[in-house]
Amino acid sequence: MIETCFGIGALDSTYAFAVAAVIGGFFGFFLEQAGFGSSRKLAGIFYFRDMTVLKVMFTALLTAMLGLSYLTAFGWVKAESLYLLPTVYGAQVVGGLVFGIGFVMGGWCPGTAAAGLAAGKIDALIFLAGAVAGSILFNEMFGFVAPLYSLGGRGVQFVYATLGMPKSVFVFAFTAAAVICFWCAEYVERKISGRGKYLFSPFLTVFSLCLLLLAWGLSLIIPPVSGEAGIESGIMADVDSGKDHVEPEELAARLMAGDKGLVLVDIRPASEYRAFHICGAVSMEMPRLAAYLAPHKNRGTIVLYSNGMTHPAQARDSLARMGYRNVYILTDGLNGFIARCLKPASLRDEPLTPEQAARVAAWRRRFLEL
Amino acid sequence: MDIPRISKRRPYMNPYVAGIMLGVTLLASFLTLGAGLGASGGLARVAAYLESRIAPAHTAATVYFGKWGPQPLRYYLVFMLGGIFLGGAISAISSRRFSLRVERGHACAAPRRIFFAFAGGVLAGWASRLAQGCTSGQALTGGALLLTGSLVFMACVFAGGYAAARFVRSQWYD
Numbered sequence: 001m002i003e004t005c006f007g008i009g010a011l012d013s014t015y016a017f018a019v020a021a022v023i024g025g026f027f028g029f030f031l032e033q034a035g036f037g038s039s040r041k042l043a044g045i046f047y048f049r050d051m052t053v054l055k056v057m058f059t060a061l062l063t064a065m066l067g068l069s070y071l072t073a074f075g076w077v078k079a080e081s082l083y084l085l086p087t088v089y090g091a092q093v094v095g096g097l098v099f100g101i102g103f104v105m106g107g108w109c110p111g112t113a114a115a116g117l118a119a120g121k122i123d124a125l126i127f128l129a130g131a132v133a134g135s136i137l138f139n140e141m142f143g144f145v146a147p148l149y150s151l152g153g154r155g156v157q158f159v160y161a162t163l164g165m166p167k168s169v170f171v172f173a174f175t176a177a178a179v180i181c182f183w184c185a186e187y188v189e190r191k192i193s194g195r196g197k198y199l200f201s202p203f204l205t206v207f208s209l210c211l212l213l214l215a216w217g218l219s220l221i222i223p224p225v226s227g228e229a230g231i232e233s234g235i236m237a238d239v240d241s242g243k244d245h246v247e248p249e250e251l252a253a254r255l256m257a258g259d260k261g262l263v264l265v266d267i268r269p270a271s272e273y274r275a276f277h278i279c280g281a282v283s284m285e286m287p288r289l290a291a292y293l294a295p296h297k298n299r300g301t302i303v304l305y306s307n308g309m310t311h312p313a314q315a316r317d318s319l320a321r322m323g324y325r326n327v328y329i330l331t332d333g334l335n336g337f338i339a340r341c342l343k344p345a346s347l348r349d350e351p352l353t354p355e356q357a358a359r360v361a362a363w364r365r366r367f368l369e370l
Numbered sequence: 371m372d373i374p375r376i377s378k379r380r381p382y383m384n385p386y387v388a389g390i391m392l393g394v395t396l397l398a399s400f401l402t403l404g405a406g407l408g409a410s411g412g413l414a415r416v417a418a419y420l421e422s423r424i425a426p427a428h429t430a431a432t433v434y435f436g437k438w439g440p441q442p443l444r445y446y447l448v449f450m451l452g453g454i455f456l457g458g459a460i461s462a463i464s465s466r467r468f469s470l471r472v473e474r475g476h477a478c479a480a481p482r483r484i485f486f487a488f489a490g491g492v493l494a495g496w497a498s499r500l501a502q503g504c505t506s507g508q509a510l511t512g513g514a515l516l517l518t519g520s521l522v523f524m525a526c527v528f529a530g531g532y533a534a535a536r537f538v539r540s541q542w543y544d
Contacts, residue, residue: 004400005402005403006403011446012444012445012446016446017444020403021453021456024407024453025457025460026398026457027392027450027453027454028453028455030395030461031392031454032458032465033382033388034385035382035388038473039473039487040473043535046531046532047542052382055386057389059385059388059393060392060393060514061510061513062393063390064397064400064510065514065516067397071401082404083405084517085519087518089522091500091501092519092520093526095500095502095523096524096525096527097527097529098494098496098500098530099493099494099504099523100527101490101493101530101533102490102492102496103490103494103505104534104535106488106491108491108494109494110413110504110506111454111504111505113491114409114454114455115454115455115457115462116458117455117458118454118461119459120468121471121473122471122484123472123474123487124487126487127488127490127494129488130487131492131494132413132416132420133417133492134492134495134497134498134499135417135499136421137492137496138495139417139418139421140432142432146433156517157518159517203386207386
């Protein structure tokens with residue numbers, strides 16, 4: 001298991017700053033090596049003259065996606081230790097369109113402009129000044145754009161869940177589409193500007209096959225289950241692998257991060273809820289549960305808890321049969337949350353690392369309102 | 371006596387190899403920081419710093435920049451942005467590609483290119499705040515994590531870019 005700065009809440013530490021600077025160094029180096037220190041080359045994709053942006057960007061995306069998918073499948077890195085950006089449809093559609101216009105107009109995006117400035121491009125400096133001005137403009141008009149900023153917010157959403165397909169199937173389809181794009185890009189370059197030197201090259205052939213093989217190999221590790229027939233076996237598989245659980249630490253981290261896509265439901269009797277509950281939970285007894293959760297079906301993450309695990313597990317299975325794919329139960333229930341997240345370090349049998357102790361202290365402040 | 375050629379620009383890296391190296395960099399960022407790459411976030415912090423130097427009380431009272439507190443530059447993406455500049459400089463100088471100029475088509479006057487670069491920067495800076503990221507933080511990072519909104523953002527970037535491309539093409543005419 002790899003612990004990340006985000007996972008232990010240390011993204012604002014000096015260590016994280018140093019790591020970010022080094023990572024940024026490699027990022028800038030390879031951006032410039034790829035030719036992204038040139039606005040003319042970057043803008044080329046929009047005129048089908050130079051498709052380098054497509055090749056570099058999708059290769060980078062696939063490399064990281066496949067690498068991370070394997071590491072996650074092997075259990076070396078957990079989703080809870082990664083910072084996941086929420087999906088906000090309105091903001092991302094409008095933001096994407098306006099950003100695209102700015103990109104083709106300026107010939108830069110923020111990261112490449114920083115690399116371009118380093119390569120001596122004065123237009124990159126001008127673009128960066130514009131981007132700073134644009135950020136200030138956004139701040140000044142935030143009251144006006146705030147509704148758009150949160151329009152269509154769905155919390156953390158994975159595209160395969162949104163589309164209702166198994167992850168491994170989506171990964172393979174996405175990889176295959178990208179490989180087809182690479183070959184089309186080479187073909188277009190050869191037709192329009194006489195380049196496209198990797199078209200039918202042994203390099204691109206081998207590279208394409210490697211990507212497809214890696215994407216296919218993932219399906220051997222993550223078995224695909226979908227459709228009506230798959231629901232029951234899917235429930236069984238999730239129960240068997242513990243995928244229907246959310247660990248208390250992950251829940252605490254997501255609550256701390258203010259994850260808007262998280263719906264935390266306390267299914268104990270209302271009297272117990274009033275006596276004590278996890279900050280941010282809503283009280284909902286079992287009979288009214290399905291009606292209450294309907295708007296959240298397959299949107300964001302629903303976490304159910306009780307004192308133990310029996311009732312939430314039964315509710316979760318029932319909801320899964322009704323087509324809910326985003327319902328999780330809290331491992332060891334409220335008792336587990338208290339024992340694992342809120343119990344002071346001093347009262348524990350096993351010693352905690354300083355990072356863990358700091359995390360527990362932060363959780364106690366947040367959830368116990370000390 | 372032969373005079374050695376002192377200035378020979380090296381060709382760019384194979385784009386697929388450069389892509390793999392950027393992907394490995396992104397993966398390293400996931401495994402150490404637990405967060406992906408980003409550039410506009412750092413730039414916005416610089417913007418917040420500059421605005422707070424000009425109008426401290428006003429900036430602190432704004433909703434968006436105000437929540438970043440009195441030291442907006444103490445943020446990992448600011449350091450990453452500095453790293454991008456240094457890494458880019460090492461690459462450009464070692465590959466002998468450094469040249470001080472306004473990049474544009476031969477038939478385009480410099481002021482026109484400067485205008486487009488600034489206007490494009492304003493739009494990209496504004497839009498990256500609205501969408502909570504740019505091509506690095508949303509499209510590349512969020513795309514690699516298979517996040518729905520990030521992939522929607524990426525599709526819209528290309529849609530917006532292709533729709534506007536012909537109106538700004540004059541800056542690249544030779």
